[in-house]
Amino acid sequence: MVEKLFGTDGVRGLANSWPMTAEMALKLGAAAGRHFRRDHSNGHRVVIGKDTRLSGYMLENALTAGLTSTGMNVLLLGPVPTPAVGRATHSMRADLGIMISASHNPFHDNGIKFFGPDGFKLSDEDEAEIERMVHEGVDPVQPQNIGRAKRIEEARQRYTEYLKTTFPQHKRLNGIKVVIDCANGAAYRAAPDALWELGAEIIPVGVSPDGTNINKGCGSTDTALAARTVVENGADLGICLDGDADRIMIIDEKGQVADGDQLMALFATHWASEGRLSGGKLVATVMSNLGLERHLAAQGLELLRTKVGDRHVVEAMRAGGYNLGGEQSGHIVMTDYATTGDGLLAGLQFLACMLETGKPASELCQVFDAVPQLLKNVRYTLGQTPLEADSVRAAIADAEVRLNGKGRLLIRKSGTEPLIRVMAECEDDALLVQVVDGIVSEVDAVI
Structure with missing residues (x-):
């Protein structure tokens, strides 16, 4: 084998x-x-x-x-x-x-x-x-x-020069103050360079990699530093990338975080109004919030869901000829410009929306009301199969019955770490906590 x-x-x-x-x-x-x-x-x-x-x-x-x-x-x-x-x-x-x-x-x-x-x-x-x-x-x-x-x-310079061509011609970022958090990762030079060359006043954080501090206390998975920096410096927004810069989270001027779902909702609505959204569809994964699906439906647009992983999103986009997709975690895929998720590209497109609408980041970041969603991870040892245990299966079945008509449940193994991910959505906060904690407890017991 x-x-x-x-x-x-x-x-x-x-x-x-x-x-x-x-x-x-x-x-x-x-x-x-x-x-x-x-x-x-x-x-x-x-x-x-x-x-x-x-x-x-x-x-x-x-x-x-x-x-x-x-x-x-x-x-x-x-x-x-x-x-x-x-x-x-x-x-x-x-x-x-x-x-x-x-x-x-x-x-x-x-x-x-x-x-x-x-x-x-x-x-x-x-x-x-x-x-x-x-x-x-x-x-x-x-x-x-x-x-x-x-x-x-000159590989980095080639990339930044291309990115600038995706920004609207004859527009500059003069007067816009941007906190750029590069997670001490791959974009620690490219991202500040691109924003500065377009005219932004930049406040860089997470740009001092030492080999061991990538994603540590910074970046798209830990936005507290960037949010604090935005507020303390009166910045217009913060752009948080992850270690390889294919993910993004946006921080508005008030320090509030917008995830990939909110950004995809913004881009889909904006592109549809300009006739740029191919097929009237947005491609996202099963993890995306139910609120995103409802928002798109109200606009006459459709959410096409795939398995978790930006590769699956891109495959569905290519198969259907769609040009916008991504993940709640911040992968935003725009095949008009790139072949994979690109955090800095998405950040530039967000800035373009700010310039075109004249609206502050806070008005663009909260496009829809999210349905309460709770995700908990349980780490296991490779070789263990906790999801096959009768007690765990029974807990999942019970949760599905309790959520029927009120929300949804998603249980899966991570494809990148030895984690069981337990996620549920429900507008009843108490029920949401009960079903997730019940399953997590059973998984913990088996492990």
């Missing part, structure tokens, strides 16, 4: 532990290189980007060794956001793109994400073939066909 390596978003785990070891990275590089090297010429290339984690150096070198052993030429981009890798893969005519990042996870985790020649994340079929090759092994090329590696020094 082939070992299951790929989760919701590439391969991820604790650095220097399976599967995030140098040995596995070398095997993954060799397998991916063999899979995407379509012929025996020496013109094949792969781009590799990374965030600021300490283990990124180790994995970058191991991947490079594996890739060059199969004849791939490697172009090293250095620390750049995940969407920059997707774009560079396509624009540089590469056969493959790789991002080394565990996104919003702490520094001790890392991950490897793959992009195909079109700049989009790999299909399930491609991932399965790479897993098979890792298991079976890959023959190296002859000495004369070994690939070369080269650093691309």
Whole structure:
């Protein structure tokens, strides 16, 4: 049986532990290189980007060794956001793109994400073939066909220059004060540069990476620092990115946080009014709030739900020809501009809405009234199967009966961490807490 390596978003785990070891990275590089090297010429290339984690150096070198052993030429981009890798893969005519990042996870985790020649994340079929090759092994090329590696020094600048072209022409951000929180991650230079070059007064936080402080007390998963900084400095808004800058949270001038659902509601409504929303549909996951669905329906628009993971969102968007999608967690995918979620791109589009409407961030951030939603995570040990226990199944069945007609329940395993996620929505706050806590207690007992 082939070992299951790929989760919701590439391969991820604790650095220097399976599967995030140098040995596995070398095997993954060799397998991916063999899979995407379509012929025996020496013109094949792969781009590799990374965030600021300490283990990124180790994995970058191991991947490079594996890739060059199969004849791939490697172009090293250095620390750049995940969407920059997707774009560079396509624009540089590469056969493959790789991002080394565990996104919003702490520094001790890392991950490897793959992009195909079109700049989009790999299909399930491609991932399965790479897993098979890792298991079976890959023959190296002859000495004369070994690939070369080269650093691309201007990769970050290429990305920021492109981003500025997505902002409305002849408009500037003069007079707008922006707190930009880069989570000590991949966008620590690109994001402040892009905003400053468009004329904004910037107050940067989370821009001093040391290899171990990525996502620590900052970024889209911990917005308290940015919110406090916005209020203390009288800023117009805050933009919070995660470690690889493919997620965003917006902080309004009052310090209130807007998640991905509110941002998608804003963009969908705005784009629909301009005739820009393809098919009158927004693509989001099963995690998105019921309030978003109700808001769209009131506008004559439709919410199309997918499994959790921005890759599933993008697949549905491409299949249906839709141009806007994302996740409540802050992945915002705009395929008119990018092949994957891009936090900074979404931030620029939000700023464009501010300029076009003349409204403050607080009026744009709260588009709909969210149905109360409660999410709790329970950590388990790999190999355990708590959701299969009779007591847990009974608790879930009881909760579904109690919520029938009043809300909804979603139980799932995380695709990136060993967590059971228990989420419910219900306008009865007491019932909401009871059903979630009841299931969490049963899962805890089994673990």
